Amino acid sequence: MLGLLYLVFIVIGGLLLWLPVSHHGDIGLSEALFTSTSAVTVTGLVLADTGAAFTGFGQAVIALLIQFGGLGLMTFAVLVLSALGIPVGMPQRLILREDLNQTSISNLTVLVRVIIVVALVCEGVGALLLAFVFVPEYGLNGIWQAIFHSVSAFNNAGFALHPDSLSQWVGNPLINIVITLLFIMGGIGFIVVGDIYQARRWRQLTLHSKLMLVGTAFLIVWGCVWFALLEWTNPATLGNLSVGDKLWASWFQGVTPRTAGFNTIDTAGMHDSTTVMTMTLMLVGGGSTSTAGGIKVTTFAVLLLATVAFFRRQTTLHAFGRALGVEEVLKVLALTMISMLLVLSGIFVTAISHDGQFLDLAFEVTSAFGTVGLSRGATGELDGVGRALIMVIMFIGRVGPLALGFFLATRTVPRVKYPPGQVYLG
Amino acid sequence: MLGLLYLVFIVIGGLLLWLPVSHHGDIGLSEALFTSTSAVTVTGLVLADTGAAFTGFGQAVIALLIQFGGLGLMTFAVLVLSALGIPVGMPQRLILREDLNQTSISNLTVLVRVIIVVALVCEGVGALLLAFVFVPEYGLNGIWQAIFHSVSAFNNAGFALHPDSLSQWVGNPLINIVITLLFIMGGIGFIVVGDIYQARRWRQLTLHSKLMLVGTAFLIVWGCVWFALLEWTNPATLGNLSVGDKLWASWFQGVTPRTAGFNTIDTAGMHDSTTVMTMTLMLVGGGSTSTAGGIKVTTFAVLLLATVAFFRRQTTLHAFGRALGVEEVLKVLALTMISMLLVLSGIFVTAISHDGQFLDLAFEVTSAFGTVGLSRGATGELDGVGRALIMVIMFIGRVGPLALGFFLATRTVPRVKYPPGQVYLG
Ligand SMILES: [K+]
Ligand SMILES: [K+]
Numbered sequence: 001m002l003g004l005l006y007l008v009f010i011v012i013g014g015l016l017l018w019l020p021v022s023h024h025g026d027i028g029l030s031e032a033l034f035t036s037t038s039a040v041t042v043t044g045l046v047l048a049d050t051g052a053a054f055t056g057f058g059q060a061v062i063a064l065l066i067q068f069g070g071l072g073l074m075t076f077a078v079l080v081l082s083a084l085g086i087p088v089g090m091p092q093r094l095i096l097r098e099d100l101n102q103t104s105i106s107n108l109t110v111l112v113r114v115i116i117v118v119a120l121v122c123e124g125v126g127a128l129l130l131a132f133v134f135v136p137e138y139g140l141n142g143i144w145q146a147i148f149h150s151v152s153a154f155n156n157a158g159f160a161l162h163p164d165s166l167s168q169w170v171g172n173p174l175i176n177i178v179i180t181l182l183f184i185m186g187g188i189g190f191i192v193v194g195d196i197y198q199a200r201r202w203r204q205l206t207l208h209s210k211l212m213l214v215g216t217a218f219l220i221v222w223g224c225v226w227f228a229l230l231e232w233t234n235p236a237t238l239g240n241l242s243v244g245d246k247l248w249a250s251w252f253q254g255v256t257p258r259t260a261g262f263n264t265i266d267t268a269g270m271h272d273s274t275t276v277m278t279m280t281l282m283l284v285g286g287g288s289t290s291t292a293g294g295i296k297v298t299t300f301a302v303l304l305l306a307t308v309a310f311f312r313r314q315t316t317l318h319a320f321g322r323a324l325g326v327e328e329v330l331k332v333l334a335l336t337m338i339s340m341l342l343v344l345s346g347i348f349v350t351a352i353s354h355d356g357q358f359l360d361l362a363f364e365v366t367s368a369f370g371t372v373g374l375s376r377g378a379t380g381e382l383d384g385v386g387r388a389l390i391m392v393i394m395f396i397g398r399v400g401p402l403a404l405g406f407f408l409a410t411r412t413v414p415r416v417k418y419p420p421g422q423v424y425l426g
Numbered sequence: 427m428l429g430l431l432y433l434v435f436i437v438i439g440g441l442l443l444w445l446p447v448s449h450h451g452d453i454g455l456s457e458a459l460f461t462s463t464s465a466v467t468v469t470g471l472v473l474a475d476t477g478a479a480f481t482g483f484g485q486a487v488i489a490l491l492i493q494f495g496g497l498g499l500m501t502f503a504v505l506v507l508s509a510l511g512i513p514v515g516m517p518q519r520l521i522l523r524e525d526l527n528q529t530s531i532s533n534l535t536v537l538v539r540v541i542i543v544v545a546l547v548c549e550g551v552g553a554l555l556l557a558f559v560f561v562p563e564y565g566l567n568g569i570w571q572a573i574f575h576s577v578s579a580f581n582n583a584g585f586a587l588h589p590d591s592l593s594q595w596v597g598n599p600l601i602n603i604v605i606t607l608l609f610i611m612g613g614i615g616f617i618v619v620g621d622i623y624q625a626r627r628w629r630q631l632t633l634h635s636k637l638m639l640v641g642t643a644f645l646i647v648w649g650c651v652w653f654a655l656l657e658w659t660n661p662a663t664l665g666n667l668s669v670g671d672k673l674w675a676s677w678f679q680g681v682t683p684r685t686a687g688f689n690t691i692d693t694a695g696m697h698d699s700t701t702v703m704t705m706t707l708m709l710v711g712g713g714s715t716s717t718a719g720g721i722k723v724t725t726f727a728v729l730l731l732a733t734v735a736f737f738r739r740q741t742t743l744h745a746f747g748r749a750l751g752v753e754e755v756l757k758v759l760a761l762t763m764i765s766m767l768l769v770l771s772g773i774f775v776t777a778i779s780h781d782g783q784f785l786d787l788a789f790e791v792t793s794a795f796g797t798v799g800l801s802r803g804a805t806g807e808l809d810g811v812g813r814a815l816i817m818v819i820m821f822i823g824r825v826g827p828l829a830l831g832f833f834l835a836t837r838t839v840p841r842v843k844y845p846p847g848q849v850y851l852g
Contacts, residue, residue, distance in 0.1 A: 272784045273777035310760035326752050334736035351699035358698045359784040
């Protein structure tokens with residue numbers, strides 16, 4: 001059901017982008033559908049330079065598709081129906097639950113309001129700040145650029161209006177701070193944002209928020225430090241930059257793999273080691289109920305906690321004074337297994353049908369599955385079959401975890417003994 | 427403790443192979459230690475052509491290292507002590523337990539006897555049959571070749587006396603049947619062999635044996651069919667062979683990744699897709715208490731069963747009318763996580779320090795970790811650092827699971843409710 005809605009949106013978006021009014025060059029139906037899929041699934045893999053190939057109208061369509069895809073189609077459905085005075089009955093609410101990975105129906109309208117408010121405020125403030133960079137450079141068009149990049153960043157879409165993404169601003173502090181803050185906020189999950197807003201104190205935060213905040217902080221430090229260490233002298237990436245720019249670029253490139261998809265450095269220029277590290281970050285992804293993809297930070301955290309607990313001969317998992325039941329571990333195991341099998345199958349099928357550099361193909365498949373959008377250039381070189389494959393993987397990468405998350409959230413297992421903390425795993 | 431014993435053995439073996447009497451060409455201490463590590467860990471990765479570089483004495487040393495490494499040093503220690511009339515006390519028995527991944531001490535002497543008898547009978551019969559191939563071709567030297575390859579095959583060592591492994595006999599039925607049967611028997615685990623010998627009927631087999639037999643059969647069919655499908659027209663592998671040879675080669679190449687390490691086809695000639703499939707098989711490996719490596723077939727089976735059970739909303743795993751407790755799933759999760767982290771770290775570090783083809787390096791690391799010994803040629807090109815890395819990974823790949831298996835086997839968790847079936851996961 002949810003998948004069908006996304007599909008309808010992709011087709012409508014593709015048809016709109018196919019219209020002559022949307023593009024300059026030769027964008028066929030296949031390219032239009034690919035772009036639409038990439039936008040609705042907030043991935044950001046592209047076949048053409050978004051800024052050059054699409055007109056202002058086309059870019060607006062893409063921004064809308066990103067907004068709809070990122071915030072969840074259902075949030076908008078509820079809003080529209082409410083605005084029209086039509087009571088939002090159970091069926092729609094159930095779909096909404098599936099989309100946002102929520103179990104309790106009563107919180108839903110509150111949650112929707114939180115989502116919309118947070119999103120619009122963030123995107124508005126972001127656009128305002130970005131205008132200080134874009135307007136002096138591009139004049140009136142700079143306003144549109146600020147809005148587009150703000151929407152794209154908050155929704156972790158990774159679409160940019162320049163062929164080398166944001167590489168022009170590799171050392172620009174405003175871009176490096178505003179864009180990353182936008183996609184970190186968007187990727188950490190509405191639950192966490194709402195929780196911080198309500199609780200305000202660390203101790204009052206839920207287990208989920210604590211895990212997300214600590215996990216995100218750890219992964220950011222991990223990614224940035226490794227990127228700097230591995231690429232510091234690589235002439236294709238950091239080598240020729242000033243020390244200040246090197247630090248800014250390491251910050252940006254360490255944060256973007258989960259799952260923003262912008263880049264300020266040539267992704268194809270990275271060493272193989274950095275590429276592998278980036279792929280692992282892309283697989284982990286962001287937070288549940290967020291605009292990010294991947295197996296999610298909490299899933300990864302539970303995997304690690306379970307392993308550590310095991311080697312300490314503990315039968316339960318503890319984190320921040322809360323116990324996590326065995327059923328959480330089973331969820332995590334199933335989710336991770338399915339994800340790994342999907343990514344492996346994707347890499348396998350792509351490798352069968354295409355003879356490019358293996359690592360580049362594997363990177364592209366991982367990027368599509370995690371709806372990241374970073375590219376080492378393989379996507380642009382794929383034939384029809386390859387494009388179709390990447391489209392399917394992006395679709396599964398976005399809709400799969402949502403559907404799976406719904407399944408996980410509604411699974412009823414008798415809980416025993418411990419005061420249970422709840423973690424969102426989809 | 428166990429690791430130290432293996433280490434001592436590796437050093438002694440390395441020194442013996444370093445002696446001028448052991449080799450013809452310029453085998454330095456570094457090459458000798460690498461070969462010794464590869465033999466004791468029954469991996470089979472080599473820097474030089476074993477048949478050309480080492481004398482008969484050197485080859486005999488290698489065969490002995492393989493035999494000691496494969497059957498477990500401790501089996502031999504017990505034997506020697508018993509033969510000398512020295513009572514085998516608890517400490518030694520405990521080490522033996524660690525080596526064979528067994529929980530019950532009382533079965534140990536029985537098990538050791540089973541192991542020795544099974545190994546010698548299999549290797550003897552194997553050598554006899556292989557002599558029909560090697561003696562007509564090589565005369566008296568053929569007898570030694572038959573013995574060496576039989577020992578190497580049963581212990582899943584993958585050492586061959588010809589630079590292209592067994593490629594000369596790609597279509598030879600005797601080689602294709604005897605060698606594979608030897609390494610399948612050696613790799614399925616002594617427990618299963620002993621169980622089949624005692625039970626003789628399917629219904630009386632333990633859950634572990636049933637899982638191993640069904641899992642092994644499935645993985646063999648999977649590997650062979652995919653290899654044939656993917657490589658059928660590849661001129662670098664199957665393309666130029668007759669249909670009969672193609673089928674034999676597919677059989678051999680489908681079975682050898684878990685974790686025999688012989689090849690009848692040029693491993694470097696395989697497509698990327700086949701390479702990825704082979705790598706997954708190498709990671710799965712063979713059976714517990716066997717000469718094989720990897721995360722083990724039962725671990726993989728429990729991973730799949732847990733995922734299936736989860737999607738059926740079952741809280742327990744069932745297989746062949748037996749329930750598997752949650753603690754088994756936790757074991758499996760911890761073991762798989764550790765293994766994946768190790769392989770990923772190995773690939774990461776190798777990629778940092780070496781700039782070869784990524785897939786070839788990743789293949790080599792996976793092969794070393796699974797103590798498989800298949801190679802796409804990267805091992806021969808590595809510098810000192812790379813060789814040291816591969817040696818460490820082989821060592822961890824062999825000793826790690828044994829130590830971990832001991833840890834897993836001795837872990838006491840209160841079992842509840844279901845009649846528990848036991849599965850060996852190390
Ligand atoms: K993205
Ligand atoms: K081997």
